[in-house]
Amino acid sequence: MFSSIKFISFTQFNFIIFFFSIFLFLASQYDAVSLYSDKLTLLRLKNSLSDPTGVLSSWSPSSGHCSWYGVHCDSSSRVVALNITGAGDGNRSSHPCSDFGMFPLYGFGIRRSCLGFKGSLFGKFPSLISELTELRVLSLPFNGLVGSIPQEIWSMEKLEVLDLEGNFISGYLPFKFQGLRKMRVLNLGFNKIVGVVPSVLSSLESLEVLNLASNDLNGSVPGFVGKFRGVYLSFNQFSGVIPEEIGENCGKLEHLDLSGNSL
Numbered sequence: 001m002f003s004s005i006k007f008i009s010f011t012q013f014n015f016i017i018f019f020f021s022i023f024l025f026l027a028s029q030y031d032a033v034s035l036y037s038d039k040l041t042l043l044r045l046k047n048s049l050s051d052p053t054g055v056l057s058s059w060s061p062s063s064g065h066c067s068w069y070g071v072h073c074d075s076s077s078r079v080v081a082l083n084i085t086g087a088g089d090g091n092r093s094s095h096p097c098s099d100f101g102m103f104p105l106y107g108f109g110i111r112r113s114c115l116g117f118k119g120s121l122f123g124k125f126p127s128l129i130s131e132l133t134e135l136r137v138l139s140l141p142f143n144g145l146v147g148s149i150p151q152e153i154w155s156m157e158k159l160e161v162l163d164l165e166g167n168f169i170s171g172y173l174p175f176k177f178q179g180l181r182k183m184r185v186l187n188l189g190f191n192k193i194v195g196v197v198p199s200v201l202s203s204l205e206s207l208e209v210l211n212l213a214s215n216d217l218n219g220s221v222p223g224f225v226g227k228f229r230g231v232y233l234s235f236n237q238f239s240g241v242i243p244e245e246i247g248e249n250c251g252k253l254e255h256l257d258l259s260g261n262s263l
Contacts, residue, residue, distance in 0.1 A: 038079045039065040041131045048126045050144075053119025055084065069118070078134040086120035086143035088166055120144050125169065127152045135159055141187070142166035149188075155179040163187040165211065173198050182206050189213040189232060197222050197233075212236070213257065221258060226250040235260035 042065055046056045058069045066073035072081035121143045127150035129138065135156065141163050148171030153162070156179045169191040175198045183204050189211040196219035197212065210225060211232040218237040223245025225231045229252050238261040246256070 038077075038132060038134075041128055042068065042071065042079070044128055045126055048123060048128070050122040051119075052122070055086075055118045055121055072137070074134065079132045080134055081137035081139070082129070082132075082135070083137060083139045084121065084143070085139070085141050086166070087118075088120070088142040122146075125149060125153075125164075125167075129153065130156055133158070136182075137161040137163075139163040140167070145169060147171070151177070158182060160206075161185040161187075164191065166190040168192055170194070174200065176200050180204060185209045187211040188215070191215055193217060195219075197225075199224070202227075208252075221246070221261075221263070224249075225256075226253055229253065230255040232257045233261070234258060237261065238263060 039061075042059060043061060046059045049056075051057075056069065058067070059065075059071075060068075064077075065071055065079070066077050070082055070084035071079060072083060074080045121140070123145065124147040125145045129135070130150070130152035133156075136158055138153075138159060139161060142165065145164065145167040147169070149164070149169060151174065153159075154174050154177035159180055160182050161184060162180075163185060165187045166189070169188060170193065172195040173193060177200065181204070184206050186201075186204075186207060187209065190213065193212065193215040195217065197217060199222065201207070201210070202222070202224035208229040209232075210228050210230070213232040214235045216237060217233070218239070220240040221233060221238050221242060223243035225233070226243075226246035226249040231253070232255070234257045238258070240263065242258065242263055246253075250256075
């Protein structure tokens, strides 16, 4: 009887070890697939954009993607940031680093890249960026990206910084979206965005900096912006009175720029 119990226990132990080994193997395969997927996504991104000055020349299939220009990875070699500041078009009233002080560390020790401009990237804003599922920082200011921001970007769960200042982004801001719950910096200044500031932005509990300056936004200034740390809504087409709600909920507010409107 005793030996039978020992045999059963030994069998169960081997059974557990067997399935644990399978789990570890599958987990390692998943990590490998994820790493390859990140690299493949970046290569597809490169192919989808026009790059006349070779900004992405280091993005080669023969090298590790974590060493590529503008790419930052975590300890598991997953892509957590794309940080590529373009040279602009020379006709903007803002320079890639003129307002550098308003943007603190993005996270992971990353700031907006402000040295050694290699040129600009051009093309339609690519939705495939959303396939970088670990991405925290997407910083592509002062390039030549056109079109609206794809819905897939607004659904990213881990994105904390979206910095597309100084491109040619157009269309409306979405009235609803499922992601961006960790968003801290939303910088879409100096683009061609139209419409009103949607109330859904008030649901971004982690948002600190909202820059929508120099677009074609209209309507009234939303009262909920008072809860953010930095708000830049200058040179749009806002009208009406400044909401009292801003003053009633401004405990964290440090910067508020509403100049150049019809208030």
